[in-house]
Amino acid sequence: MKGPRSRGSQIYLVQLLVVLVGLGMVVAGPWRGGVAVVGSAFILGAVSRSVVPVSHTGMLRVRGKFFDMLWMTLLGVALIVLALVIPDQPGR
Template sequence: MIGPRSRGSQLYLLHLLAVLVGLVLVVVGPWRAGIIVIGAAFVVGAFARFVMPVDHTGMLRVRGKAFDVFWMTTLGISLVVLAAVVPGQPT
């Protein structure tokens, strides 16, 4: 089996794996940790999109560079802030 050819595609698959791990954490119980993992994956993906040359972006490229970086950063930071500000439930 041949894997992804570009670095962007490899990073995209790692990003999807990190989101999957975060979703599993949300389902299993420590939802805050899962949301933080998902948010961090988006921030790291935005940074990777920012520093990666255009010819190596692969599946990491959705629209223009500014659009991708802005929305991935916004989504990642929003998720981390959301996980931090939601009050804990009494047990």
């Protein structure tokens, strides 16, 4: 089986794996850490989108560069803030 050819597709695959690890953490119990890992994966994707040349973006490119970076950054920051600000539930 061949791996992804473009650098962006390789980064996308790593980002997907990090999201899966974060979701696994959410299911296993430490949900705050898992949500923060997922948020960090999106911020990593945004940073990667800013440095990978357009000819190598592959699956990392959805729309324009600015839109991709803005959307992934906002989503990543929102998830991390969500993990930090939700208060603990009584009895847990």
